[in-house]
Amino acid sequence: MNYPNGIKKSVTNHHTNYANRGMMLEQDLNSTNIYYREIDKAYIYKKPTPIKIVNVDYQSRKLATIKEAYFLEPSTTDYNGIYKGKYIDFEAKETKSKTSFALENIHPHQIKHLQNIKNQQGIAFLIVRFTNLSLTFLLTANDFFDFLEKNNRKSIPLNYFQQKGYLLKEKLNPRIDYLEIVDKFMEEKNDKKRNKKEKDK
Amino acid sequence: MNYPNGIKKSVTNHHTNYANRGMMLEQDLNSTNIYYREIDKAYIYKKPTPIKIVNVDYQSRKLATIKEAYFLEPSTTDYNGIYKGKYIDFEAKETKSKTSFALENIHPHQIKHLQNIKNQQGIAFLIVRFTNLSLTFLLTANDFFDFLEKNNRKSIPLNYFQQKGYLLKEKLNPRIDYLEIVDKFMEEKNDKKRNKKEKDK
Numbered sequence: 001m002n003y004p005n006g007i008k009k010s011v012t013n014h015h016t017n018y019a020n021r022g023m024m025l026e027q028d029l030n031s032t033n034i035y036y037r038e039i040d041k042a043y044i045y046k047k048p049t050p051i052k053i054v055n056v057d058y059q060s061r062k063l064a065t066i067k068e069a070y071f072l073e074p075s076t077t078d079y080n081g082i083y084k085g086k087y088i089d090f091e092a093k094e095t096k097s098k099t100s101f102a103l104e105n106i107h108p109h110q111i112k113h114l115q116n117i118k119n120q121q122g123i124a125f126l127i128v129r130f131t132n133l134s135l136t137f138l139l140t141a142n143d144f145f146d147f148l149e150k151n152n153r154k155s156i157p158l159n160y161f162q163q164k165g166y167l168l169k170e171k172l173n174p175r176i177d178y179l180e181i182v183d184k185f186m187e188e189k190n191d192k193k194r195n196k197k198e199k200d201k
Numbered sequence: 202m203n204y205p206n207g208i209k210k211s212v213t214n215h216h217t218n219y220a221n222r223g224m225m226l227e228q229d230l231n232s233t234n235i236y237y238r239e240i241d242k243a244y245i246y247k248k249p250t251p252i253k254i255v256n257v258d259y260q261s262r263k264l265a266t267i268k269e270a271y272f273l274e275p276s277t278t279d280y281n282g283i284y285k286g287k288y289i290d291f292e293a294k295e296t297k298s299k300t301s302f303a304l305e306n307i308h309p310h311q312i313k314h315l316q317n318i319k320n321q322q323g324i325a326f327l328i329v330r331f332t333n334l335s336l337t338f339l340l341t342a343n344d345f346f347d348f349l350e351k352n353n354r355k356s357i358p359l360n361y362f363q364q365k366g367y368l369l370k371e372k373l374n375p376r377i378d379y380l381e382i383v384d385k386f387m388e389e390k391n392d393k394k395r396n397k398k399e400k401d402k
Contacts, residue, residue, distance in 0.1 A: 043317050045277055050249040051267060066252060069267035076246055080281065082290070085322035087283040116244050121286035 025094045025129045025136070028175040029079065035174040042179060044081030044088055050074055076113045077124075083179060086186075087122040089114070090178075094129045100155035101128050111148075114141050123182060127168065128161065137165035138181050226295050226330045226337070229376040230280065236375040243380060245282030245289055251275055277314045278325075284380060287387075288323040290315070295330045301356035302329050312349075315342050324383060328369065329362065338366035339382045 029046070036042040055068035077091040091114070093105045106126075117124040124141035139156075143164040147156055166181040230247070237243040256269035278292040292315070294306045307327075318325040325342035340357075344365040348357055367382040 037317075040317075040320075043314070043321060043323075048249040048251040049254075051252065051270075053250075064272060066267065066270040066272070069252075069270060071265060071267070082288040082318060082321045082323045085288065087286065087288040089283070113244070116238075116241075117283060119241075120244060120283045122283045 024131070025092055025127070028170070029092055029127070029178075032174040032176050032178070033079075033081075036179065042081060042083035042088070044079060044083065046078050047074070047076065047080070073107055073109070075109050077110055083123070083182065087117070087120075088182070089117045089122050090125045090127055092127040092129075094131050096132055097155075098130065098132050098158070100157045101130075101161070102155045104154065115145065118142065118145065123186070125182075127176070127178060128165075130158065130161075133158075134170075135161075136168040136170070136176060137161040138168055138178055139165040140185055225332070226293055226328070229371070230293055230328070230379075233375040233377050233379070234280075234282075237380065243282060243284035243289070245280055245284065247280050248275070248277065274308055274310070276310050278311055284324070284383065288318070288321075289383070290318045290323050291326045291328060293328040293330075295332050297333055298356075299331065299333050299359070301358045302331075302362070303356045305355065316346065319343065319346065324387070326383075328377070328379060329366075331359065331362075334359075335371075336362075337369040337371070337377060338362040339369055339379055340366040341386055 026046070033042075033044045033046070036044060050072040051069045052072050053066055053069045055066070057065045057067050059065065077089055079092065080087070080089045082088065091106060091110055093101070095101050095105065114124045114126075118141040126139045126141075126144055127136065128139065129136040135158075139161060144156075147160060147164075166184065168176045168178055168181065171177060227247070234243075234245045234247070237245060251273040252270045253273050254267055254270045256267070258266045258268050260266065278290055280293065281288070281290045283289065292307060292311055294302070296302050296306065315325045315327075319342040327340045327342075327345055328337065329340065330337040336359075340362060345357075348361060348365075367385065369377045369379055369382065372378060
């Protein structure tokens with residue numbers, strides 16, 4: 001679209017948006033986690049990016065400059081912490097696809113890590129945002145591994161998120177109230193346990 | 202001490218030992234955590250060092266080189282994870298002192314973080330090694346904060362660790378079996394709760 005004095009305004013904005021998009025979910029989660037800490041609800045942090053430091057210039061004790069370093073593949077998920085005494089662990093990813101979430105977005109050792117946390121009775125899940133649809137879902141580790149077991153696909157289709165996932169609506173503050181959903185599925189889990197006990201009686 | 206052909210051997214060794222010492226506890230804990238993961242006992246990791254990346258050279262997508270970065274102060278403790286479904290969180294420090302552990306070794310926001318985790322019913326503690334005494338102690342967050350409340354000192358004396366802390370003996374594998382101690386004080390906590398309930402009846 002051409003604007004009066006020749007500026008392709010929409011294209012410029014488009015580019016800017018794209019550049020920021022990869023970080024938007026992370027920013028939303030960081031501000032959400034700060035909000036949770038401020039109201040003393042939960043202590044959940046994003047782990048620093050793992051890097052291999054090769055060369056450091058120690059000009060002074062306080063001002064060391066890293067001169068050469070490389071990014072390492074993370075061995076765990078990005079986010080973990082504590083909520084209501086429980087261990088919380090999740091990975092957050094964005095996709096530009098409008099139809100599915102490619103599994104190559106998650107490293108194999110991150111998948112293994114989620115499995116380990118699930119087995120240890122931790123609360124594990126994925127948060128996936130379809131940026132071009134403005135839809136953000138929480139998918140529990142149970143439903144994620146259920147999909148992996150029953151399918152041999154390289155991606156999870158959008159409709160699986162719509163069926164099994166929980167839609168995370170964006171709000172002002174907290175931006176993405178994912179602990180509201182965690183409460184929900186913890187309750188559902190307890191209900192199931194209770195029903196099972198009732199049956200077993 | 203001078204050796205036959207003029208080599209000051211003891212001094213050389215001394216220096217080498219000192220250089221490694223700052224890392225020994227970290228190495229011991231890392232190998233311990235790997236052991237715990239291998240036997241599926243607990244999933245506890247050291248968080249990567251937080252850094253602020255200023256300049257990255259993207260030669261290729263796979264081989265990005267960080268050219269300028271700075272160390273940031275950590276906002277949390279170094280280690281966290283899950284054990285028996287519970288959230289575990291601790292900080293590990295070495296001291297060369299033979300008499301006390303200086304509190305300046307722990308950042309104020311790390312102390313605040315331990316307090317938050319304790320309040321949220323997480324399992325929080327310190328592991329402190331007196332390198333020159335070859336003594337490593339686990340001090341629970343409860344006893345740590347008890348000390349801070351009752352004292353106005355800038356360091357915790359060794360005898361407080363000897364009285365209130367748990368001695369961690371070094372073994373072959375796992376190097377420092379701190380979860381054995383966690384089991385112990387979790388039991389003691391449960392016993393106290395049980396006794397309280399009995400009394401209240």
